[in-house]
Every structure is written in structure tokens, then in C-alpha cells.
Amino acid sequence: MSTTTGIIFSNLHDMSIADLTRRRTMASVPFGCRYRLVDFALSNMVNAGISDISVITHNNYRSLMDHLGSGKDWDLARRSGGLKILPPFITTNQGENNLYDTRLEALKNVQGFVADIKTDNVVLSDCDAICNIDLRSVIEYHTAEGADATCVVTRKTLTPDISEKYRLIYSNDSNDVTDVIAHPKKFSGEGDVLVNIWIFDRRYLQSALADASAHGYKSFTTDVILKNLGKHTIKVYHYDGYYASIDSMAGYFAVNMELLDAKTREALFKVKERPIYTKVRNSAPSKYVGGANVKNSLIADGCLIEGTVENSILFRGVHVGKGAIVKNSILFQDTQVLAGASINCVIADKNVVIRDGVILSGHPTMPFYIEKYKMI
Amino acid sequence: MYHKKECVAMLLAGGQGSRLYTLTEKTAKPAVPFGGKYRIIDFPLSNCVNSGIDTVGVLTQYQPLELNEYIGNGQAWDLDRTFGGVMVLPPYQGNKGADWYKGTANAIYQNLAFIDRYDPEYVLVLSGDHIYKMDYAAMLDFHKKKEADCTIAVLEVSLEEASRFGIMNTNDDNSVYEFEEKPKHPKSTKASMGIYIFNYKKLKQYLIDDENTEGSANDFGKNIIPNMLASGEKLFAYPFSGYWKDVGTISSLWEANMDLLGAKPVFNIHDRSWRIFSRTSAMPAQYLAPGSVTENAIISEGSEIAGTVRNSVLFHGVTVESGAVVENAVVMSGVTVKAGARVVNTIIAENTTVGAGAMIGDNQKPGDNITVLGSDLAIPAGMTIGGGLLINADKLSELV
Numbered sequence: 001m002s003t004t005t006g007i008i009f010s011n012l013h014d015m016s017i018a019d020l021t022r023r024r025t026m027a028s029v030p031f032g033c034r035y036r037l038v039d040f041a042l043s044n045m046v047n048a049g050i051s052d053i054s055v056i057t058h059n060n061y062r063s064l065m066d067h068l069g070s071g072k073d074w075d076l077a078r079r080s081g082g083l084k085i086l087p088p089f090i091t092t093n094q095g096e097n098n099l100y101d102t103r104l105e106a107l108k109n110v111q112g113f114v115a116d117i118k119t120d121n122v123v124l125s126d127c128d129a130i131c132n133i134d135l136r137s138v139i140e141y142h143t144a145e146g147a148d149a150t151c152v153v154t155r156k157t158l159t160p161d162i163s164e165k166y167r168l169i170y171s172n173d174s175n176d177v178t179d180v181i182a183h184p185k186k187f188s189g190e191g192d193v194l195v196n197i198w199i200f201d202r203r204y205l206q207s208a209l210a211d212a213s214a215h216g217y218k219s220f221t222t223d224v225i226l227k228n229l230g231k232h233t234i235k236v237y238h239y240d241g242y243y244a245s246i247d248s249m250a251g252y253f254a255v256n257m258e259l260l261d262a263k264t265r266e267a268l269f270k271v272k273e274r275p276i277y278t279k280v281r282n283s284a285p286s287k288y289v290g291g292a293n294v295k296n297s298l299i300a301d302g303c304l305i306e307g308t309v310e311n312s313i314l315f316r317g318v319h320v321g322k323g324a325i326v327k328n329s330i331l332f333q334d335t336q337v338l339a340g341a342s343i344n345c346v347i348a349d350k351n352v353v354i355r356d357g358v359i360l361s362g363h364p365t366m367p368f369y370i371e372k373y374k375m376i
Numbered sequence: 377m378y379h380k381k382e383c384v385a386m387l388l389a390g391g392q393g394s395r396l397y398t399l400t401e402k403t404a405k406p407a408v409p410f411g412g413k414y415r416i417i418d419f420p421l422s423n424c425v426n427s428g429i430d431t432v433g434v435l436t437q438y439q440p441l442e443l444n445e446y447i448g449n450g451q452a453w454d455l456d457r458t459f460g461g462v463m464v465l466p467p468y469q470g471n472k473g474a475d476w477y478k479g480t481a482n483a484i485y486q487n488l489a490f491i492d493r494y495d496p497e498y499v500l501v502l503s504g505d506h507i508y509k510m511d512y513a514a515m516l517d518f519h520k521k522k523e524a525d526c527t528i529a530v531l532e533v534s535l536e537e538a539s540r541f542g543i544m545n546t547n548d549d550n551s552v553y554e555f556e557e558k559p560k561h562p563k564s565t566k567a568s569m570g571i572y573i574f575n576y577k578k579l580k581q582y583l584i585d586d587e588n589t590e591g592s593a594n595d596f597g598k599n600i601i602p603n604m605l606a607s608g609e610k611l612f613a614y615p616f617s618g619y620w621k622d623v624g625t626i627s628s629l630w631e632a633n634m635d636l637l638g639a640k641p642v643f644n645i646h647d648r649s650w651r652i653f654s655r656t657s658a659m660p661a662q663y664l665a666p667g668s669v670t671e672n673a674i675i676s677e678g679s680e681i682a683g684t685v686r687n688s689v690l691f692h693g694v695t696v697e698s699g700a701v702v703e704n705a706v707v708m709s710g711v712t713v714k715a716g717a718r719v720v721n722t723i724i725a726e727n728t729t730v731g732a733g734a735m736i737g738d739n740q741k742p743g744d745n746i747t748v749l750g751s752d753l754a755i756p757a758g759m760t761i762g763g764g765l766l767i768n769a770d771k772l773s774e775l776v
Contacts, residue, residue, distance in 0.1 A: 033661030034677070072451070073658065260663075262680075269660035278658045284646045285412030285676040285690075286662065289639040292671070294664040301413070301661075301677050304646070305670075306639065314661075 003119035004139055005202070006045040008038065009106055011058035012196075013128040016165060016247050019369045020349070025057065027127040028064040029246070030332050030350075032259050032268075033300040033315050036067050037246065039278045040132070041125040042074050042083075044197075047274040048135035050123065052081035054113065056106050058088055067279050074277045086110050104220040108213055115206055122205050126196035130244045130255060132268050132276060138237050139199055148204040148232040149225070151177070153192040154243045163187035165247040167194040167221055171236040177229060182221045194221075195239060204232065242267035253347060253367045256313045256330050260296055283316050291322060307337070321356075328364065346370065381431045381460055381494040383516060383573075385424050386484055389417060389504035390437030390477055395625045398750035398768040399725055403442040406504030408629070409708045409726070411636055411645055412676045412689050414654045415446060416623060417504045421453045421462070422652045427512035429500065431460035433490050435483045437476060440466055452655035465490060479594030485583040491576065499579055501572040501596065507632050507643070508620040509650050510571070515614050519573045525609040526578070526601070528552065529571035529616050541567035542597045544613045552611040555601050566613050569620060572596065578609065619643040626766075630723055630746050633689045633706045637672050659692055667698055676709075683713070687742070697732075704742040714757065721763065722747040731757035738763030 010027035020029050027038035038055070045053055053076060057064060064085075070076075071083030088109065103124070107114060114122075121139060133152065142150040153169045163184050168191045170179040180194075181187075200208075208224050217223035225234060242264060244255040258264045269276055283302030288294065292305040299305070300316040307324035314320075315332045321339035329346040337343060338356045345362035346354075349372040354360065358376050362368030370376065393405025400408060406417035417434075424432050432455060436443055443464070450462035465487050467476050477483035484491075484501065491499060498519065500512055510529070519527040530544050538559070544566045545554040556562070582600050586592050592599050605611060619642065623629040635642035645652055659678030664670060669684040676692040683700035691709040696702055699716040710727040713719055717730045722737040723746060730736060734755050737747035745763035749755065753772055761767060761775070 034658075262663075265660060265663065275658065276660075280656055280658055282651055282653050282656075284652070285674045287637075287646065288670040288673045288675065288685075289637075290672075294668065294670055296664070296666045298661040298663050299675075302646070304639075309664075 004048070004050050004121040004123055004199075005117050005119045006050045006053035006123045006125065007107075007114075008041045008045075008053065008055045009103060009124070009126050010038065010055050010061060010064055012103060012106075012126050013165075013246070014058075014060075016128065017249055017252050019249060019371075020252065020347075021060065023060060023372065024063040025059075025061050025127075026246070027055065028061075028067050029127075029252075030315060031130065032256060033298050033313055035276065035278045036064075037127045037130070038064065038067070039276055040130055041127050042076075043274070043276045044131070044133050044135050045123060045125070046074050046076065046277065048123075048139060050135070051076065051078060052119070054084040054086050054110075056086045056110060058106070061085075061087070069279065073279050086113060102219055104209075104212055104217060104224060107209055107220075111209055111213065114209055117202050117206070119202055122200045122202050124198040124200065128246050129195050129197065130246070130268070131195065131239070131242055132271050132274055133195075133197070133239055133241060134274065135197070138197070138239075141237055142199040142201075142235065145175075145235050146233060147199075147235040148201050148228075150199040150235040150237050152195040152197040152239050153236045154195050154239045155190060156193045156243070157190045158184075158187050158193070160186040160188050162247045162251065165245070168192065169194050169236055175235050175237075177225070177234045177236055179229070180221050180226055182219070192236065192238070193245075195243060195245075199237075249347070249367060249369065250365050253330065253345075253364060257311070257328070257364075259298055259313065260311060281316065292320075307339075330367075349374075352376070379459070379495065381496050383429055383431075383498040383500055383512075384491055384494050384496040384576075385420075385429050385432045385500040385502055385512070386487070386491070387417070387420055387424075387432055387434045387502045387504055388480055388483060389434050389443060390483065391503070391505055392438040393505070393624060396629065397626065397766045398748060399626075399629075399723070400439075401750065401768060402439060404436065404438045404440060404504075405624070407443040407446055408623070409691060410507065410623065410629070411633060411652075412674045412691055413656055414645075414652060416507065417443070417446075418453075418652055418654045419507050419509070420502045420504055421455070422650075423508075423510050423512060424500075424502075425453050425455065425653065426650055427510075427514075427516075429512060430455065430457055431494055431496075432462045433465045433487055434462060434504075435465050435477065435487065437467060437483075440464070446655055448655070453653045460494065463490065479599075480596045481583055481586055481600050482594035484579075485587050485594070488580060488583065491580075496576050499574050499576045501570075501574070503570045505624060506569070506620060506622055508569075508618065509647070509652075510616060510618065510620075512571075512573075515571070515616075516573060518614050519612070522550070522612045523610065524573075524612040525575050526604055527573045527612045527614050528601070529569040530566040530613040531569050531616050531620050533565050533567045535562060535565055538562035538565050538567060542601075544568060546613045550613050550615065552605065552613050555597075555605055555611075557597050566615070568597065569616060570596075572601075573614075578604070626723065626746050626748055627743060630706060630743060634687065634704075634743070636674055636689060637687060656692070665698070668696075683715075691726075700730075703739065705737070708751075721745065722749065724749045725751035727751055728753040728755065730755045731759060733758045735760045737761070 010025040014021040076083035168181040286303040293308045302317040307320040317334040319336045325342040335352045340357045353375040389406040393400040455462035662679040665682035678693040682698040683696040686703040695712040697715040706723045714732040716733045720737040720739040750768035
């Protein structure tokens, strides 16, 4: 059996949802009542038997460290291997502005660490993808094909407003990558987009990194992959399960709302052999009292519901007061909607208080975002 | 002070809880699920942690497998310590022979070596049968202030109830002059809660003497406490006022679950200053479908509700299909109530499926005639199971 190490990039794509990543990494963006985006990347790796996983951080990573802790919730608190956090590595003669911007630079930053990897393969994963993928099959495919690198792609219909956030991968009938179009502007139509999961042969990754360092390359796809098409075996793996990517605030809102569909919950959370793990906290069960009226909503533990909740996603410890109306909204941990308030298409960050009688509304394409600890 | 603990807790968790019938067929009473995501033992364990006691011996005997697995290394309660922490203590074989725990006192006696490792001044003896929140640190302060040899927590009960308990007859300063086990004509209403703090040196001597006494029942209430009183040791009653419930019967277990409901519940588990810890796994949030009705309910993660839930406590991973009604019920984890079924006044144990259109329990008066469905049963569609029936796998096969 081949052995594999996992590397997770916690900060790439932060700018896609700038409001939510002002004080946290993409990896620690809350999602679906109780998860953080990193839970998918981590759980996918753990479920494939990978027990040596490093998370590369950039900035704002306090919330991420708080979430990950020792890694025990993913069964990654191990004496050998387990979870490691790789904080930014800044030497005195680099200056603080020399932090990486791209995946390649991030890897170059931890080149010493990568050089020490001894497993056969390395899985690289970003945190913007929400999927429950059988990585074991991907690794088996990669090994069987004798590939130097394998990327996971999925079929997606792109629209001009979001196409720039994706990488289009073209491949031939034998699944060799033939071309990559990174960040197509104003692209419209169907294509294979990169899920931002790569399997690398460890030796190839190490030599490609050394080469990139020597040449001062910046971009992973254009400099490393594109320049080596034909010279190395670079394969695509077609994934056709549920996939959603966080590419904008409207997208973030829409993907959360997709969880209200039983099919999405089944594809993400109810795969028997592949649960999605997250930090387990001690919240009491949720309580519904008096005039609670809840329709088509996902509710985390520790909530107290006395009012109306429709088509909404409530994180832990949310309180919906008497007569309050919450519709089409995402309320993060410990947010309070007091008596008689009425909100629609709102994303409220942690510990927001919406006071008695306040009326707020956004639009699905432009959800109204309220910062942490704000009182309205 | 690395090799010393001021106070070590010994939690008696060997009870069979036979009056819980099928609920304790495969598990010990302290491991019985409670309150949507807990087990009974979470309450004394969380009380220990919240009171600053980090060394707990859990004495098991009856069906210990599930309890052992649940406690694990104690990490869920922050009791995975380098020195101390939680330790499961089953009966063992020594060079003088092997014995089951003969009584509560004998269980502690057999584990004196465990207590000695921590060289404690005090030993707190608890039972794993009760639902309550209590600051043992305050009780220990009381014990020290009174310079007591033994302090027994007591609860005021009504005079009628008093004959079901061990009753402490006390002087004005709360010192105990007499102890009566289940008196016919109680002189006081101070009922022992089965929570004791002993000065360890005294306790050890009494346990050794008791062990050497032929015919002793080796029980705290019957032997140790009366012996200490007779020898003139200083015993004090520590008055506790708060929620305390023995969940030893089906109806008291049902009631205690119902006590959690409502905006101002009789017993509050949502109190963040005294959290109850439990071992849980990561499940997705609960989903309430467009047609669902939730009136006065406690629901846990992973549950999917499309039907009606009223005055009920639902554990994790419960499915209530559309048109199904769950009322005045306690529904444990993994249970499915199929479309159109009706479950009233019932406790359903883990992973049982109630078939479509089945009618379980009778609803004349909530809390009377409670029906119990054991774990891992498949109740056929359309079946009727009346009030007050206790159904396990054998009973069900007779009925089908």
C-alpha cells in the first residue's frame, strides 16, 4: 500500500469572501451550522487513511488554531504524524511583506518541510471546496496510472461573474491534462474545473519545487504544471459527486442554503464510511418553546427557539426570541435575535445581537452581512 | 504536590437498575441515556470537574462494557490527566482470592490501593444514579469548617416520602445524632442523597474493621455510617437545596426528562456556568422540514423532523417522518418513527424503528402508564402497543 502525506492551504481564496475572512482564514470560515471549511479537507484525508497532515497558514490563523486544537477531533492527535500547523516562516532578511500569495510560494515557504517528506504521495488541498470525496480511490487511480501528478476535476457550468475564480482543465480521452486556463475572464459555459485537490508523487513534487525555486516561479498551474505537460504524466480524476465552492458572498449564502436539500445533506454528511468530523463542543441539545415555529431549517445544538425560523441555518447557541422572525438567514454562533425583530437574507457573524423590533433585509444575491459582536 | 490529591472521588456505578427493565438489560444504570445527549453518569462526573475534583474512580460491576467504552480515557470530561483523571475500577482477582463487590463499602474497600496512590485527606463517595448539579467544593468547605469526620449531603423531602430514604436526625448545628434507614415513623425529613465526604484515614479504618466483621452487609448506609455514629465520630448533614432526582424507575426517568422542557425548566441543562459534559461524536445539525411542528421540545443534532414533536425529548440521529406524531415521549438516539405512526407517553431506546402507522402508548394522562420500547427493535407497520407495556425483543416476538 502506498503511503500519503496531506498538506492543506488555509488561506488561498481568502479574498473571495473578504467579509468573512477579515478576521479568520478561509479554512476557519463557519459553514453549515457547526463546521468550518477546513473540516472537509481534513475529513476527506482522514477518511482515506492519511494520518500525517500539515496545515499551511498565512495570516489571521488564530481562529483556525482554536478550531484545530491538538487535532483529536479528527483523530489526528498522534505521537507520530498527526496534525501539524505550519505558520508563516519569515527570516530576518525577508521582511514581513514577503509572505506568499500563491500556492507555489506557500510551498516554497515550507520547502524544508516538504523536502523531509518520506511517503510515496502528497495530497495538496485548498479549503474552498465543499465535498465528501473518496480520496482513497483518487490515490489508487494516481498510483495505478503511475502519474507524477493527478488533479481532481469536476464538471461545472461557469458564468461570467464567477469564472475568474476557477481554473479550467482540459484533458484527452486517456485523462492526460492537455491545457489549463487559469482564471478565465468572462467565461460562460460548461467545463472541467479544478477542485483544488492534487495528488503528487512525492519525488516529483520535491524536484518541481526545487526547480521552481531556482527559476523564481510564482504560479503553480502556469509555471509548474503547464510547462511540464508532455514531459511528465499529469492526469485528471473526474469527480462527479457533490461539489460546491465558495467563490463569493452570494455563493457562500447559496451553498449554505443548498444544505436545506436532503440530497445535499446525504451527499455531504451521511456517507456511512466517510463522516465529516469537526471540533466537538459541549452544547446542550436545542430547545423549542412556546411559539416556536420552525420550517425548512437546519439548527445546531444549544439553540433556544421561541419565534419563527424559515429556510435558515442556525449555528450553536443562537437565540430566537418571542415573536421574532428569521427568514432565509445564516446566524453564526451565539447570535441573538430578540423579541419581535424580523430579518431576511442576513448573514450574522458570531455574537451579533439584533435588538427588539429591528427589521433587516438583504437579497439572496447580496446578503446583508453583520460583523462579529455588532449590536443592531 | 504532585503526588498528593486533597480529595479523591469514588463513584459507585455498579448498579443494575433492575426497575428500568429493558433499558438496563444490556447496560449499567449509570450508562442509561438521559436528556437528549447525556448519560446519567455525566452528571456526577461533570459535578466533579466543575468542583475542581480531577481524580475519580468509577466502580463498575454490572454490564460494564458500554460504560467502559463511554468513559474511555475521560477526555470528554477533561479527566485525561497525567496524574489522576478518571479510572474505571472493576472487581479484580487478588492473591487472597477474587470477589464481586459485596456492597457499597466493600467496593471502596477493594480499591483502597487506588485511593492510597493519591494520599488524599478526603474521599468523596458518589453514586451514578442521580440527576443533579452540585458543587462538591462547597460541601468540602462545610466538612472542613465543621471539622467533621463524615459529612452526608441531605435533601428535605416530604414526611410521606421520608420512609423511602435513609433519614438523618440532626441537632441544630446539623450534627447527626441518629441515622434511620427507611424509617416507618420518620423523625426528620432530611434524606441522605448517597453523597458522602469522609476523612480518608477514618474511612479506611472503618472499612477495614467492617471487612473483618462477620455477617456485615458491607454497606455505607447499613454498616459504616451506623458504626461511625456508635463510636462517637463527628457526622454532619450538609443541607442541599436544588434539583435532585433518582431516576431508578421508568416513571422517574420519564419525569426527569420532562423536567428539562420549557423556557423556565424545572432543571436547566442550558446553564453555561455549570456545564454538563458528555461524550459526543460529530453529527450534522438537526433539520426541521417544512411540515414539521415542534412544540415544547428538546432535539439533538443529526435528527430529521418532518412530523410533529410535542412535549418530548429527542436524542441525536432521530428521524420523525411526515405525519408521525411524537408526544410526551423520550426518544433515544438512532430511533426512526415512520410516516403516520403515533408515539405517546413512551420511552423508546436506541436504534428502534417504529413502523408506519403504528400506535404506541396511551395518552390518557401524561406520565401514567408509560410504555417502553427496548433498543434495536423493529415494530411492524400498523402495530398497536398499549399503555404501560414494556417491550423487549422477546416480548415483541410474542406479540408479532
